[in-house]
Amino acid sequence: MTVESLKAEALQAAIERAGGAVELLRNSPIRPHTFPVAAEFTNWRTEQAAWREGCALLDQSHHMTDLYISGPDAFRLLMDHGINSFKDFTPGKAKQYVAVNPEGYFIGDAVLFYLDEESFDLVGHPMVHNWLQYKAAAGDYDVRLERDENSYDRQAGLPPRVYRYELQGPTAVEVLEAATGQPVPEVKFFHMIDVTIAGKRVRGLRHGMAGQPGFELFGPWEEGEDVLAALLEAGQGHGLVRAGAKAYSTANLESAWIPSPMPAIFSENLRDYRAWLDVKEMGSLGGSMDSQDVQDYYVTPYDIGYGRLIAFDHEFVGREALENIADRPHREKVTLVWNSDDVTDAIGSLYRPGTPAKYIEMPKARYALFQIDQVLKDGERVGLSMDAGYIANEHLMISLASLDAELSEPGTEVTVLWGEKENSAKPTVEKHRQVAIRATVASAPYAAFARDTYRKG
Template identity: 30%
Template sequence: MKVFEKINGEEMRKTWAERFDSEKSIYGGKSMAFSPAVQAQTSPYGQLAIGEMPTYAQLHSVLIPYEYTGWMDETNSISTTGYIGDWSWLEKIRISGPDVVACLEASTINSYKNLPVGKAKHIVSITPDGKMIGDGIAFREGENQFLLTAGLTMADGQMLKLDGFDIKAETVTSEIYNFHVQGPVSKKVIEKVCDENIDDLGFIRFKDITIAGRKVRLYRGGMSGEIGYELFGDAEDGSFIWKQIVEAGKEFGLRQLGFRSMIVNHLQAFFPTIWIDFMPSNLPKEAQAQTLYRSPVDFGWGNLIDKTRDFPGKDILLKEMESPTHISRTLEWNNEDCISIVASLFDTDQEPLEQMAMPVNTSEMSNGQPPVLPILNKDQQFIGFASNRGYSIQFRKFLSIAYLDINYADLEEEVYVVYGSEGKRQTMIRATVAEVPYKKDNRN
């Protein structure tokens, strides 16, 4: 079964490369740059430590560790102990000036009127037809200053509309590290390494702390679905701070999280991700990617809409909220059907089925076209798409995020995922509709 009739993945990648100099590293040069986490993997003798020699993955021309202690150990730590992960490659833009709020309102669907200094907000940018260009986090550093983080869509002409405003905007990606310390032990680790109590730090708020004499901004938030923190600071201090946290976390079982395991969080805790669960809606028509465009309402983010002002696409979003046609769910893939995929390797009578990368398919995640699969109802009618298929060692299940026709989205309803690439052997996988997020939200 074909997922897309005319989708042009090559056109999508070409367009994106033209918009951003894909040859240029965000860390300042034309060659690949190592992230702070990679730089921290050294022994006292300056060599990579035995047992700490990760392979690398490339994100935005930055090389980050692919895996440390194995994906099973690393993903298991998400809800059992905790981890530190390196998200320094994310785009970071600081904007300031008297028109900063007006600029953000022109660029996103959000309200900033009641956002105090020291607090952050999830922000979303859309096209006039209500589809998402991208999303990110806005940190209010001052009355007229914000730090914005997101993927490459957080740029002038993409999510941001800078023309006509009295503001200063500067890309500071290479100047600031961004580490995630998440999980049940994260608070103990942070308090140990900074030698102070952090009970006063409320959810989605941030403050400055000191770690071994270095200034660090501590933000209480993250994407693990567990209590957690993000750390920001001078990039030159990055590898030093990483080592301090790893050392402090040893007694608590803290793990280092590699790229291979990062997106499991997004699946279990329901954080839909650009290029995986949706595509930026400002791609050219030639890309034929409209099937993968999503609105914030599709993901249950209607609460972000500022209803006190007008902006292009607002009326469309409000109508969607009144009469939604689709909804996001989790799919639990049938265990027996998943086992049959592995069993096909030993079937000498026919071609083996494509195997499922573990815990998620990072190669498809990074090639510019998300690994979406058609979902059918019991009558073999198309009812939606499954994305971000992955294995959860916590739940011992294969899961995926589903974009479903609301008429077939009742919890515990059985649906069918068409598994396998076009032109290769395909099969039907039974799946059960479940809620989002799949795992209990323990962040706050």
């Protein structure tokens, strides 16, 4: 099976052809999410260090999908399918928008920008974009939808609609003030400001992908080069370092955002959605989790740290299901610190005779879009590890996981099972053997600043 063979085939038809959702995704030729920018500008270790010690400039213009939603019913469409509260949500603000299926399981999330009256931009992985597009088409909504694919999927030769540059790190405010020639206004987390850079109006979201102080700056694509040049000049003397795709791919590990849990779209009551959705919109499944029941891969918002976002102040798809489980025990989002001796032993197996462990890519160990590894305690599965990578700032391999609540206390010892039991047909998978890697539970976010400070205000 090739990527080309997946084109123009409905997801439901592909599932039936493959003999099940897990079988289809585990052998999918679709590679992990790509960041179509330079891999490194200096080296990824220095670039990781920049968001702790100075300021990293990350180019977000190319790897995310934008869904522009406008019209009289835009707000209602978003409310009907978002778990978030929309009270006091007004232009100039943003939120981490989360959608669930009717049973309360997670479908997807993205950053929702409230640009102007009746005008929104949903930015991120396309899982939640697809869901809203389907619901807009199937429901009675007076909305206009315009989709700008990421640069990997966009029609060749066409540029993005907007540029996005992230300034991240202790000196981010200094860089922005040098670029604007003005003090940066006081602004709360996930609120927007307008500034002028290189004579251009630039919108800035107070944000932080790596859990450090920062702003996401955006504007019309044709103005991006002038703005970028001004930022680079302003960054001289303030420790500004451009960060490439390798470093950027690990930023979420420090802020503890899990980028792509399995979307819960495989129940019988969503068959019509799967018949509408093109299979190429899905990704591949990798990791040691080997259940044939796709529901075993699902998570609820509570399981991945989004319980704080759920607001039962409006009707939305999945509300009743989430209300029914609100007071029950849930898995907890944690950081797992992998045992360094076990990691180096797994890497060392590449240099010894016999079948080695699954290759651990540096700095991001992801080899599928839905990277889901088993977390074990005394041989029993107690959770799912869903994203792993190396943090040069800590000299550690860590992963983000969802664990049974009773094992979520920092210091708890568990095991991550790395590699696939039966090697799949994914092009990213070589012949390998599974290995057990000891891990210690830690807080999420792992970095103390991200955990205690950067969302305040």
